[in-house]
Amino acid sequence: MQIEATKNFVNDHGHIGVVDDDPQIRLLVTQYLRRHGFQVSAAGDAKGAMELLQATQVDLLILDVMLPGRSGLDLCREIRATLSLPVIMLTARGDEDDRIVGLEVGADDYVTKPFSPRELLARIRAVLRRIRGDDKPGSIERDDVVRFDGWILDLRRRELVSPSGTLVDLSTGEFDLLNAFIEHPNRILTRDALLEFAKARSAETTDRVIDVQVSRLRKKLAQESAERPLIKTVRGVGYMFAPGAHGP
């Protein structure tokens, strides 16, 4: 492990804090992330986490919801109040409440347990990229909901609501794609750029998949915005999201 860790430029990737009460998982995540070029510090509970945050400067914190003593949610809320530090929560799989509460207390993303390490890595990279690429450095505040042409995209619940108030189901890929479009309105996004966004969640995304997903997303948006397509094709380059007057 050490050899691999040194092989990468550790500081280039960032410093990750891992807070999980299970020592095995802590160790394994630490090893895995080190292997992928991160510097990692770990803690077993909320107290240890606070000590860790005071002792070192971490770029991102991975926080388990279920911690002995003080819960991860509590800790997340406190971190949110005092530091501008991105947090990825580890939640119980499919437990909607955990997920939503986690996002509500200010987590930037979540990974459900049991998780695959590759998925965790993809999320870490996505969050770090978002923070670093942000026009307003230091600010990771984002609106909970984004409105465009009467549509509402709820980023916390990962839900799309149509102008008529109907919930329109999106796949994970479609949601991420739409989110990427919304973050870059009226700008041409190449397939490669979109691929990067999509990769945040599912590792095996290809060029063609982007085209398929854009077409699926269009079909869903067309149900209530048929007169004017929101996503335009820029021949030979990529796509452009062009919301109307109600855009963000």
Next chain:
Amino acid sequence: MMRLVRFLTPDTVVARAVTVLLLALLVVNAVGYMTYRMGIDAIIGAARERELAERISSITKAVNELPTASERDRAAHALSTLTLEVHWAHVAPTIDNPEPDAMCRSLSERLKKLLPRNSSALIVGYVPHSDHRQGDGSAVSNQISNLGDSSYNLQISARLDDGSWLWFLSYVPGTAPYISWSALLVPLYMCVAIILIAVLSLRWVTRPLRLFADAAGKFNIDAEAQKVPEFGPVELRTASRAMNSMLERIQLLVRERTAALAALSHDLRTPITRIQLRNELTEDDTLRTATEADLAEMNEMIQSTLEYLRVGAGNMPRRAIDIGAMLHTICDEQADIGHDVALNAPPGILMSGSPNIIKRALTNVIANACKYGEKVKVDLTTTGGHMQVTVRDEGPGIPEQDLERVFEPFYRVESSRSRTTGGTGLGLTIARKVIEGHGGLVTLTNRPTGGLEVVVSMPLCSMPVTAAMVK
């Protein structure tokens, strides 16, 4: 016809009680009426006999005092009345069977007391009607019926002092079968009153019973403690208490089991995560991929077990859902992993429901078809207030005897057990629980052309589309 039979066959407590009461009323009235008639007839018979005996004795005494035969004959005719014909004759009548019954004997006894001088020469018997000579008295056995029987007349003969005879022929007026319709009014009135009172009071009496049955029927294992109301008569209160304690025990048992299963599923996540992380360190690609597949399967089992336990536990918030969009997501997902699935869903079909669990239910049905069948066709249609999702495949179908069982938790059709992708046997169970929880229905049928057809039907969205959301 069946309706009439069912109507006439008492099935409710009220109907049965009213029937019993009416039958009792009928029997009591009939017996009472008969006893009354018998008593009346006996009194009338005795009075008539006494009167007859006295008239016969006085006529006999009077005629006996007359000196000449012609005077006697005249007097006899003069003393005749409508009901008693009197003749004077030199000879005695011939009667084969004197004093055939109790009435004749009793009349004879009475006459003997009234006419001590003629006591040795009294003949009492019956002669046929309009034939004064003789009758077959043996045919008449019943005193009461004789009174009303007009085919025989009572004939009494008494010998006078000079050896001549007086013949009396009594025309007994038939006691006409006397039915007073007004007498029926009372029992009729009682019947109506009984029906009215019984129906009202018994409905009142059985009301706690109905509420008891209602409460027991509404019992939902997943919901919070519910109680059968403890009121009404003592017997019912006892039954309600027993029922409540039973419901409590059932809920406790189910809750314990559920908690155990949930805890187990929850706790498995940590070791699975560990294996997943450790697996990532494995250099051997084949081994890593195989382990990954196993872990995915385990995840799936835990996931569906937890979902099964969670579905129905408490109300989830309902929203307006675009079913077409949801079906697109589900079918695209199946197509992406290599299944042949075609979706035909018109836009704008909305239903009100809990999005996550509705999606889970539809995913389970469609994924099932993709897994066990091939060339899956999914159609979304609307029929009379319901939206209908029809999922057809060209697979082997399900043996008829298993069609209902596949909805049972953890049940798997035999052929799928051996497969590595056997699943947990919870998919359709969850689907049905969700769909029925949304007021819908799910049916499975084997298609005549082969393959399975699953029809999911749920009520369409009833809430008006809010235009306010647009601006």
